[in-house]
Amino acid sequence: MDINNMLKKYASLAVKKGVNLQKNQVLMINTPIECYDFARAIAEEAYKEGAKEVIVRYSDQVIQRLTLENASIETLSNMPEWFSESYNKYAKEGCCVISISASDPDAYKGVPAEKVSAYQQARSKALKEYYELSMSNKIRWTVISVPTEKWAKKVFKDVSTDEAVNKLWDQIFKVVRLYEEDPIKAWDKHNAKLHEKLKFLNDQKFKSLHYTNSKGTDLTIELPEGHIWGGGSEYCYNGLEFNANMPTEEVFTMPKRDAVNGTVVSSKPLIYGGNVIDKFKLTFKAGKVVDFTAEEGYDTLKKLLETDERASYLGEVALVPYASPISQSNIIFYNTLFDENASCHLAFGAAYPINIENGENMTKEELLSKGANDSIIHEDFMIGTEDLNITGINKDGEKIQIFLDGNWAI
Amino acid sequence: MDINNMLKKYASLAVKKGVNLQKNQVLMINTPIECYDFARAIAEEAYKEGAKEVIVRYSDQVIQRLTLENASIETLSNMPEWFSESYNKYAKEGCCVISISASDPDAYKGVPAEKVSAYQQARSKALKEYYELSMSNKIRWTVISVPTEKWAKKVFKDVSTDEAVNKLWDQIFKVVRLYEEDPIKAWDKHNAKLHEKLKFLNDQKFKSLHYTNSKGTDLTIELPEGHIWGGGSEYCYNGLEFNANMPTEEVFTMPKRDAVNGTVVSSKPLIYGGNVIDKFKLTFKAGKVVDFTAEEGYDTLKKLLETDERASYLGEVALVPYASPISQSNIIFYNTLFDENASCHLAFGAAYPINIENGENMTKEELLSKGANDSIIHEDFMIGTEDLNITGINKDGEKIQIFLDGNWAI
Numbered sequence: 086m087d088i089n090n091m092l093k094k095y096a097s098l099a100v101k102k103g104v105n106l107q108k109n110q111v112l113m114i115n116t117p118i119e120c121y122d123f124a125r126a127i128a129e130e131a132y133k134e135g136a137k138e139v140i141v142r143y144s145d146q147v148i149q150r151l152t153l154e155n156a157s158i159e160t161l162s163n164m165p166e167w168f169s170e171s172y173n174k175y176a177k178e179g180c181c182v183i184s185i186s187a188s189d190p191d192a193y194k195g196v197p198a199e200k201v202s203a204y205q206q207a208r209s210k211a212l213k214e215y216y217e218l219s220m221s222n223k224i225r226w227t228v229i230s231v232p233t234e235k236w237a238k239k240v241f242k243d244v245s246t247d248e249a250v251n252k253l254w255d256q257i258f259k260v261v262r263l264y265e266e267d268p269i270k271a272w273d274k275h276n277a278k279l280h281e282k283l284k285f286l287n288d289q290k291f292k293s294l295h296y297t298n299s300k301g302t303d304l305t306i307e308l309p310e311g312h313i314w315g316g317g318s319e320y321c322y323n324g325l326e327f328n329a330n331m332p333t334e335e336v337f338t339m340p341k342r343d344a345v346n347g348t349v350v351s352s353k354p355l356i357y358g359g360n361v362i363d364k365f366k367l368t369f370k371a372g373k374v375v376d377f378t379a380e381e382g383y384d385t386l387k388k389l390l391e392t393d394e395r396a397s398y399l400g401e402v403a404l405v406p407y408a409s410p411i412s413q414s415n416i417i418f419y420n421t422l423f424d425e426n427a428s429c430h431l432a433f434g435a436a437y438p439i440n441i442e443n444g445e446n447m448t449k450e451e452l453l454s455k456g457a458n459d460s461i462i463h464e465d466f467m468i469g470t471e472d473l474n475i476t477g478i479n480k481d482g483e484k485i486q487i488f489l490d491g492n493w494a495i
Numbered sequence: 496m497d498i499n500n501m502l503k504k505y506a507s508l509a510v511k512k513g514v515n516l517q518k519n520q521v522l523m524i525n526t527p528i529e530c531y532d533f534a535r536a537i538a539e540e541a542y543k544e545g546a547k548e549v550i551v552r553y554s555d556q557v558i559q560r561l562t563l564e565n566a567s568i569e570t571l572s573n574m575p576e577w578f579s580e581s582y583n584k585y586a587k588e589g590c591c592v593i594s595i596s597a598s599d600p601d602a603y604k605g606v607p608a609e610k611v612s613a614y615q616q617a618r619s620k621a622l623k624e625y626y627e628l629s630m631s632n633k634i635r636w637t638v639i640s641v642p643t644e645k646w647a648k649k650v651f652k653d654v655s656t657d658e659a660v661n662k663l664w665d666q667i668f669k670v671v672r673l674y675e676e677d678p679i680k681a682w683d684k685h686n687a688k689l690h691e692k693l694k695f696l697n698d699q700k701f702k703s704l705h706y707t708n709s710k711g712t713d714l715t716i717e718l719p720e721g722h723i724w725g726g727g728s729e730y731c732y733n734g735l736e737f738n739a740n741m742p743t744e745e746v747f748t749m750p751k752r753d754a755v756n757g758t759v760v761s762s763k764p765l766i767y768g769g770n771v772i773d774k775f776k777l778t779f780k781a782g783k784v785v786d787f788t789a790e791e792g793y794d795t796l797k798k799l800l801e802t803d804e805r806a807s808y809l810g811e812v813a814l815v816p817y818a819s820p821i822s823q824s825n826i827i828f829y830n831t832l833f834d835e836n837a838s839c840h841l842a843f844g845a846a847y848p849i850n851i852e853n854g855e856n857m858t859k860e861e862l863l864s865k866g867a868n869d870s871i872i873h874e875d876f877m878i879g880t881e882d883l884n885i886t887g888i889n890k891d892g893e894k895i896q897i898f899l900d901g902n903w904a905i
Binding site: 145 | 528542546548564577578584
């Protein structure tokens with residue numbers, strides 16, 4: 086495998102199919118320092134496509150861990166104005182954003198949860214405008230991954246670091262369809278398939294979904310009137326197509342904030358703020374998590390749910406068949422981008438305005454009144470299993486089997 | 496050599512002896528991404544010493560070159576407010592700054608000089624407040640180097656990359672006195688020697704210096720009344736000692752802006768904005784460069800001198816004996832931090848306010864009226880040779896030999 090050539094192809098896919106960069110547009114790249122090769126390849130491709138400017142923001146989890154360990158909660162909570170501006174300015178001016186997701190799953194292991202939480206909270210607040218513009222498709226953005234040594238070793242524990250990195254590259258190239266003769270056409274075909282599912286789900290106008298499996302999940306999620314299922318490529322406010330996640334296998338909508346009831350059991354670990362939360366169970370009443378347990382990362386989960394008033398309510402319902410290629414790899418990636426696309430999932434926190442009719446043009450109050458959730462966080466967690474069943478009650482009161490034994494029944 | 500252990504010692508030297516970081520102080524680190532190992536080591540040492548927060552700013556010359564090549568002059572000239580703030584805020588609040596100098600001397604070779612110049616100029620303007628606070632010792636700062644592959648290969652062309660990096664490490668460790676049993680004590684001793692020279696020069700109150708050598712240098716530089724020679728460790732406005740350059744071998748003061756006359760010939764290449772300027776000759780009249788030639792980088796030199804109104808006047812006169820350890824290594828480092836400490840040099844652009852009595856408390860207008868130069872640039876260039884003679888006329892009108900055949904005559 087000629088890695089430089091593959092990197093170039095991958096960068097081109099991110100620029101063209103990911104964010105669909107237009108001539109004279111600014112591109113922002115957010116990346117861990119370890120991934121500078123890929124960031125450089127993206128910048129080169131972007132300029133080739135006529136980018137006005139490429140802004141690269143390097144982050145370093147080792148420095149960040151030192152800061153989390155040593156700085157006071159007060160310092161961690163204090164995000165300077167320039168930091169907000171360094172994101173918000175470009176988003177307001179209509180940039181595209183490529184974020185490279187490649188964190189060390191154990192980066193902040195052992196750091197007191199309240200410090201990580203204070204920092205995450207301050208960061209989310211500082212970047213609220215940027216996140217809102219992303220989540221309402223006012224800007225085109227994509228999340229894409231490359232292996233780092235620590236991440237690869239977490240996924241493939243039993244082989245050498247070099248081999249682990251190569252294996253992770255191989256998995257990534259596979260699921261982002263880079264081995265296909267024409268990756269861009271392969272993405273078009275894949276998107277068309279996802280869009281078919283959307284059409285079915287949107288036509289049914291489900292009032293509620295009921296989840297059950299042998300792990301103990303028994304959860305009813307009502308959907309708000311006017312909800313919209315999304316998935317595959319999306320369209321920016323100005324009609325330009327983009328792929329927010331590469332890979333992506335999910336179709337998703339928003340739940341009715343205060344109408345989720347029952348119990349759900351996690352099926353994969355969730356990495357939050359550099360800490361692992363695993364084997365957890367949540368009980369919902371009128372939309373809110375009223376009880377929970379976790380075999381690993383209980384404190385981190387607690388802090389996550391306490392982030393703000395509505396962090397313990399749901400903002401997303403997503404369907405991914407157990408037969409999806411990422412799921413079939415049987416690999417736990419310890420990275421939401423992959424694990425969420427291997428499994429049905431839900432998300433704590435903010436709903437996507439695009440998941441309700443005309444949501445992009447509603448105020449926050451209007452969205453809340455329609456049943457959408459709002460929070461400074463949006464955190465996916467996995468619940469899909471090979472025996473998950475989902476039935477829906479549609480607009481005519483009919484009971485429809487949507488998932489049977491972990492896969493599409495439609 | 497246990498490189499990790501050496502890195503730790505080196506980081507400790509930078510934190511303690513370089514910036515003399517105090518408990519609860521913010522440390523800013525500016526570094527090329529290639530040097531992240533050292534940046535992390537510094538951050539760790541800084542937190543050990545009780546830093547309030549360590550802010551690391553990674554830069555990437557490969558991305559920067561792509562931007563210089565592809566972005567318009569208008570885009571390059573447009574520095575956002577957040578960028579200024581991301582430096583100025585911390586400087587105003589009294590941070591320390593460690594800057595890692597390790598650029599690829601050929602990073603921007605072939606990029607049109609007017610693009611590099613537009614960017615450099617905009618950057619200097621955006622950071623004027625930050626630079627002013629540094630140059631007037633309102634904050635404590637240090638410039639220190641670690642090898643990068645490209646830089647090491649430029650210095651040691653004929654060996655493998657690994658060997659070049661090792662050789663450069665060895666040279667650096669030598670000249671920053673890291674091989675000494677107690678590097679901190681070695682620095683104290685070295686500073687004491689430099690301070691002796693300062694005492695002599697300051698007592699003489701020279702009216703002018705006259706430079707001659709066989710290369711064609713015949714230059715007279717008048718010094719303003721009340722000028723002060725500095726060198727070795729300096730003292731921040733609040734009395735705390737720091738070392739702005741590691742290594743440092745120079746003693747320096749400010750010339751009288753409009754009273755430099757004659758011709759001077761360069762003795763080493765000057766790297767400016769990722770381009771090499773070499774073998775150049777400058778003719779001064781009433782302080783200003785009125786004529787110049789350059790065998791390499793003529794356009795870059797021209798742009799440099801045209802940066803602003805006073806970029807073609809001098810702001811610094813520095814004395815370094817030809818016998819200095821860096822000079823004796825006979826290596827051209829292609830890096831100002833080293834090459835300036837191997838050679839007598841001058842600087843285009845701004846003078847240091849600390850080089851005139853009470854300068855730190857003067858307005859820009861007062862400084863100008865005393866004969867100090869002001870510009871958004873400050874660029875050292877080397878003129879020392881083994882046959883350089885310097886004589887001075889002191890306060891009593893006596894002619895004193897200061898340098899004879901490249902070395903101290905006093």
